[in-house]
Amino acid sequence: MPLPELTLSVFFSAILLMAAAVFATVAVQRPHAQGIWIWCAACLCLGIGIAIRSFDYALGGGRWFWYCGLFMSTAHILFWFGMRRFVGVAAGLNQLLGAFTVLTLVWGIAYRLDYVWQLFLMLGLATTFDLLALAPLISLRRLHYRPATRFALAIFVLAALSMAVRACLVILQERGLFLSMPDANSISLYTSAAALLLGKCFVFLMLLHERQSAELEKLAVTDSLTGLLNRKGFVDYSQRLLQRLHQEQRGYAVLMMDMDHFKSINDRHGHAAGDAALRAFAEVLREQLRPNDCYGRIGGEEFCALLPGLNPADAFQVAERVRRRFSEQAFSTPKGLLYGSVSIGVHGQFGIAASIEAMMQSADSALYEAKSLGRNRTQLAMA
Structure with missing residues (x-):
């Protein structure tokens, strides 16, 4: 594979691992912030997944993709679950166990499939959980329509569309159709998808800052004893x-x-x-x-x-x-x-x-x- 793609994979992997470290630091400083450790784990899984992908590129592609897809699919589940926890939507262990049960079944089947079908299943899972993450974001929007909430909605919609387009291209090009279109793993599509993944990581920090700003604004106009307006x-x-x-x-x-x-x-x-x-x-x-x-x-x-x-x-x-x-x-x-x-x-x-x-x-x-x-x-x- 040409050097730019490998370089980009290494670069994005390093950024995501650093993002996980940032989230861990914030989580220690703000232990009551709901969902932050889950988001930290999601960034870590993404960083590890793309690191495995970089190793796979260096070896010629395809042989290690099953492990890469496992980590990246886990990350998308954690993004969804962490968003539910942050917003306050009921998100117990049953929902998380149900999501990982689906992942285990799908990825167990994928183990025996070719690289192309593994990529298709990973993109399908990513699209599904990005769309599911929109529901708690929309409920957050009802509470306050602030810039970070709008940005988060846009990022998750674009990420879902990006994954869905890549999934369709994988199958169509495998069947010899739309060969004139960019390859599903072309540098342009891969870069845009990775950039959206980075955007999803930092969306949480923006939402956290937005919530704390709103809480400070509320404290400034609220009587601490009665909870009424001052x-x-x-x-x-x-x-x-x-x-x-x-x-x-x-x-x-x-x-x-x-x-x-x-x-x-x-x-x-x-x-x-x-x-x-x-x-x-x-x-x-x-x-x-x-x-x-x-x-x-x-x-x-x-x-x-x-x-x-x-x-x-x-x-x-x-x-x-x-x-x-x-x-x-x-x-x-x-x-x-x-x-x-x-x-x-x-x-x-x-x-x-x-x-x-x-x-x-x-x-x-x-x-x-x-x-x-x-x-x-x-x-x-x-x-």
Whole structure:
């Protein structure tokens, strides 16, 4: 075989083995990253498989291909399984054992076949598992449509197409058809396929970086105690939501909520009791408010919610449900069960593109009135 093909095989093998070392280093540093050790094993299998292929080239081709195909088919199974683990799709040992059972049966048959049919079966297995890997990637896309996810989808689609084209060329050219087309092992097809394999290896690092960036963004706008939006996250999201509601000419309302006698809970029962009260109220909000409502803890014992599509009367009823539910629900503290209460101010608006800060101020005035009238009540802001 000409030197360029052999040189490329050695080059790609070295790159893949180095990629496996990189994944092992990242896995040690980030032990909680799902699927990274599986991806490391996939890169290692690819590197070993292409190294055997290089040795096979040097000896004239064909005699060692069965071992090369075994490692490379294993790598494609691991890519698929690692993607499922990373995305969080159910991927237990049963699925992995099933995939390796298929590989054992197919490759056991391939042992007695000629080199051409071994190559065809290896390409067929690679195509199948590349296509199967698209399913968890598509579910990841539903969560967030970021550049790394789009790139991963493109890489796996192109890799599957590349393997399928090569598989078809192997059979057609074996039967004497399409001899004018590039050979299935030509330098152009081989280089493109190997480049796509490298792309699949580094896709995982991109996805991992993308996920960690998203988690950091979420942490920046999330209250660590309750898991709700913090003040910054609530104001930013609410302002965008208000602009959309104004364009759609829909009504909306703001609830300002403040837990009653919160300082005395901390003083008498300890800060752990205060934290339990805040978490309990956050659960009431999750239970009573709708998925499209925006709500968060904006400081101390204060919470705020933006309710799209509601007039003041409807918003008042929602606030009353929240208030009653919290007053009826005991929350656990180190010193036993406690009950709390909350005061709520309601501001409703329609047709005016007000800022969220102005609406919060109006609802806060109603909240102050509710406090002055005895607490544990809901007060509607004056129009």
